Amino acid sequence: MEQIEVKLSHSQYPIFVGAGIWPQFGQVLKQFYQGNQIAVISNQTIWRLHGDKLESQLPAEAQKRVFFVPDGEKAKSFEHLQNLYSQLLENRFERGSLVIGFGGGVIGDLAGFVAATFLRGVHFVQYPTTLLAQVDSSIGGKVGINHSMGKNLIGAFKQPLFVFSDAALLQTLPDAEIRCGLGEVIKYGLSLDPELFEYLESHLPQALEKDEGVLNHLIRKSAQIKANIVMQDEKEANLRMVLNFGHTFGHALEADYQFSTLKHGEAVALGMKCALHFARLQGFLNKANYDRGLQLLNRMPIPFDAQQLNRERLVERMTLDKKVKGGKIRLVLIKAIGQHFFHTVEDVSLLKKAFEILEKDY
Ligand SMILES: NC(=O)c1ccc[n+]([C@@H]2O[C@H](COP(=O)([O-])OP(=O)(O)OC[C@H]3O[C@@H](n4cnc5c(N)ncnc54)[C@H](O)[C@@H]3O)[C@@H](O)[C@H]2O)c1
């Protein structure tokens, strides 16, 4: 089991990473939480597959309850948030209690928001069970729910006591969810870490086949990278923007495909192709680096209907993205593998051209 420290201005916590470490959860928990009220928030899909692994590790003497929310993004709603508060109150959970978010990014975001706000804040543990949650959403403290006017608009920063990422739990993950997590891992490689990128070039097939050792390596590297970024920019003032590489294009695609046929990480993978193409069109990126980036992304099997692509509409969506400041779009681009920079878009017609890359490959 490896330990990565996240050191922030007012707190510090570890991320535990390993393959098959779930039997050590109880010991770790004992070090960080000595209270006696534990609320686990999860969903039935995850609980059916892995609930026993967590349940067997909870202290026998504590008051324990598992609260379920429906599977999927819809759980991040006011309705389910309120239900959870009611259940916690009915079960007399107090200020010293602990909330464990056991699931993917949806559960982590929702459980974290409950922990941040219930009785003005209780203890929190992130136990991520998807690749995306292990490499991305469980690190950084951003928690929250959706509003009818947009995703993630209501939220808080809530740092956990610790994060516990076991690659063994990913064996049951559907392929599309593995691809989603890998989209974010490729993002780290392309924008921040040439070594990680090289590793992906030689290990992508094993990762797609859920090789535990390979996944564990990717989780460890990614957790380290995200932790470094978060440590340097705790409250998302500037540097954290690098995490949006591929996302400005990706968010437009995700929305245009109605958040259904195209999943977030898959949309980000396509968005990164657009970002590479944009950088190439502007002369920021040489052909060798451009080709390497595209070749890796092309090896991701993403079900995507290029026939439906409407480039005018996509550019319109991009200008509506919340990351647009002062009317201008700021993009994260790369000038070489692992070397990002920020760029303000002056010529919007180039954005439209950038989407062409998605038509070429399919
Ligand atoms: N807080 C942040 O910084 C941050 C960053 C990125 C994304 N997010 C949020 O994360 C969410 C997406 O997270 P996600 O991609 O993990 O999706 P998710 O939480 O919906 O999980 C994906 C699916 O996998 C299932 N699942 C979970 N673990 C499983 C396992 N071990 N085996 C089999 N199935 C399993 C879930 O039930 C679900 O159906 C979004 O709401 C997004 O806004 C937050």
Ligand SMILES: [Zn+2]
């Ligand atoms: Zn993302």
